[in-house]
Amino acid sequence: MKNIWGAGIALMLSACASTYSAPAMIAPRVSAPVQVKPAEVLRVSKRVLAGEGFQINDSDLEAGTLITAPKNFRVSTKEADCGSTMGIDYLLDNRTTTRVSYSVIAEDGRVLVTAYVLGEYKLGDAMQDITLTCVSKGELDRWMLSKVLDELGRK
Numbered sequence: 108m109k110n111i112w113g114a115g116i117a118l119m120l121s122a123c124a125s126t127y128s129a130p131a132m133i134a135p136r137v138s139a140p141v142q143v144k145p146a147e148v149l150r151v152s153k154r155v156l157a158g159e160g161f162q163i164n165d166s167d168l169e170a171g172t173l174i175t176a177p178k179n180f181r182v183s184t185k186e187a188d189c190g191s192t193m194g195i196d197y198l199l200d201n202r203t204t205t206r207v208s209y210s211v212i213a214e215d216g217r218v219l220v221t222a223y224v225l226g227e228y229k230l231g232d233a234m235q236d237i238t239l240t241c242v243s244k245g246e247l248d249r250w251m252l253s254k255v256l257d258e259l260g261r262k
Contacts, residue, residue, distance in 0.1 A: 129240040130188035137248035138219040139256055145171040145213035151258045152211040152218075155251070161209060171213040177206035177225055182247065189226040189241040197239055202229045205241065209251055218255065222247035 141148055145168075152173055153163055161175040182198065182205045189197045189205070197203045205226045212219040224247070226239030 126192050127190055127237065127239075128192070129190045130242045132188055132242050132244070134221070134243045135245040135248070136219065137221070137245055137252055138217055139252060140216055141213075141218050141256070141259060142216075143259060145215065148213035148218050148255070148259065149173050149211065152213070152220075152255050155254045155258050156209060156211075159251075159254070164208075173209075173211040173213075175209045177208040177223075179204070180207040181205060182207065182224055182241075185244065186246040187224040187226075187241050187243050189224070189239040197226065197228055200228070202231070203227070203239070204229060207247060211255070218252070220248050220252040220255065222251065 149166060149168060149171065153166065156163065156173075156175055161178050163173065164176045165174045166172070184196055184198045187198065187205070189203065191197060198205070203226060205224055208223045208225070210221045210223070212221075222243040224241035224243050226241040228237040228239055230236055
């Protein structure tokens with residue numbers, strides 16, 4: 108009897124996974140003009156991101172790029188879209204975990220900050236977790252960009 112219930116629950120959960128609706132939106136491009144050289148933007152960005160607990164994975168001064176490693180970071184439905192199942196947003200379920208990483212692109216006169224949200228729906232036990240396609244809505248990007256711009260303004 109227990110095996111029948113277990114199989115029924117497994118079937119229901121796999122049916123939920125098969126109704127996954129990925130986000131249809133495109134992440135906004137969040138940038139701002141700056142009056143400093145790209146090297147200074149990257150130097151300040153490194154300090155700001157490290158101060159927020161992000162590990163710098165790669166930084167290329169010539170290319171004007173900086174990339175962080177993903178950090179465990181609980182995001183809300185205001186900050187990202189990770190899709191839904193049967194009309195219910197995955198970010199509203201406590202079994203969903205998210206991680207965020209950033210990229211910074213500095214060029215003459217402009218800085219672009221992009222947040223990448225990685226989501227996973229943890230089913231637990233013997234069930235396979237679901238990797239979610241997540242899209243930043245721009246809140247995380249604007250938050251980090253404002254921190255970088257604030258720090259640049261203190262120069």
